[in-house]
Amino acid sequence: METPGNLFVVAAPSGAGKSSLVKALRSFDARVYPSVSHTTRAPRGQEKHGREYYFASDAEFDSMVGNDAFVEWANVHGKRYGTSKKGIQDRLAKGEDVLLEIDYQGALQVRTAFPQAILIFILPPSWEELRSRLENRGEDAPEVIELRMKNAEEEMAQVGKFDFVIINELFESALFDLKAIIHSQRLKYASQLRLRSDVFESLNLS
Numbered sequence: 001m002e003t004p005g006n007l008f009v010v011a012a013p014s015g016a017g018k019s020s021l022v023k024a025l026r027s028f029d030a031r032v033y034p035s036v037s038h039t040t041r042a043p044r045g046q047e048k049h050g051r052e053y054y055f056a057s058d059a060e061f062d063s064m065v066g067n068d069a070f071v072e073w074a075n076v077h078g079k080r081y082g083t084s085k086k087g088i089q090d091r092l093a094k095g096e097d098v099l100l101e102i103d104y105q106g107a108l109q110v111r112t113a114f115p116q117a118i119l120i121f122i123l124p125p126s127w128e129e130l131r132s133r134l135e136n137r138g139e140d141a142p143e144v145i146e147l148r149m150k151n152a153e154e155e156m157a158q159v160g161k162f163d164f165v166i167i168n169e170l171f172e173s174a175l176f177d178l179k180a181i182i183h184s185q186r187l188k189y190a191s192q193l194r195l196r197s198d199v200f201e202s203l204n205l206s
């Protein structure tokens with residue numbers, strides 16, 4: 001589907017730092033709207049329904065799948081996660097930029113539905129650092145961390161299918177890269193035309 005807004009998709013193995021990067025990006029750039037996914041996993045400590053996720057029962061999730069309400073959904077680490085159509089289509093149609101923070105299976109489904117989507121993969125600098133970030137985050141039980149580390153092997157093998165790769169070693173440097181990717185997409189001709197139609201008209205270019 002062609003839309004006036006940019007659709008950015010950020011994927012990474014759990015613990016690589018995508019939520020931290022997207023949160024930091026948002027503090028500089030209110031023009032990119034992060035979509036809130038639905039999930040069947042339980043909320044963590046401070047998470048709120050409608051803020052980090054819409055927490056859904058299996059039956060509610062089944063019903064959304066049955067009603068074709070998702071742009072994409074996938075089983076990730078034993079739970080289901082999905083991006084609702086309702087959450088993103090209106091914004092994209094209005095010309096707003098939307099960012100999805102999802103796993104690689106969902107990212108590849110999004111590319112099928114929105115071929116112009118920009119797919120960004122975040123890598124940790126090493127396996128040791130990935131484990132240490134998951135452990136230090138202190139949110140997941142040891143068996144959950146083991147499962148996420150195991151799944152990271154398959155996830156990282158997908159990196160070549162993405163348009164951009166960011167290595168999140170130094171946080172500020174990774175954030176700079178993410179901002180640069182987003183900015184470069186906005187500088188493309190079509191986006192400029194949309195955002196600065198006043199300039200294009202005054203120069204008789206439109």
Ligand SMILES: Nc1ncnc2c1ncn2[C@@H]1O[C@H](COP(=O)(O)OP(=O)(O)OP(=O)(O)O)[C@@H](O)[C@H]1O
Pocket residue numbers: 012013014015016017018019020021133134136137168169170171172174
């Ligand atoms: N560059 C970095 N250096 C050191 N620690 C980092 C860096 N980036 C993120 N972290 C830390 O690593 C932990 C995992 O980060 P975060 O929760 O953002 O990962 P994630 O990829 O969103 O994981 P998940 O997919 O499980 O939500 C957090 O404690 C975060 O503060």
Ligand SMILES: Nc1nc2c(ncn2[C@@H]2O[C@H](COP(=O)(O)O)[C@@H](O)[C@H]2O)c(=O)[nH]1
Pocket residue numbers: 011012013014037038041072073074076077081082083101102103104105106107
């Ligand atoms: N395919 C999708 N994956 C999603 C979505 N929302 C989040 N995720 C991914 O799930 C894992 C685990 O997240 P966590 O919050 O439980 O740590 C992570 O890779 C997310 O990116 C979604 O809507 N679709």
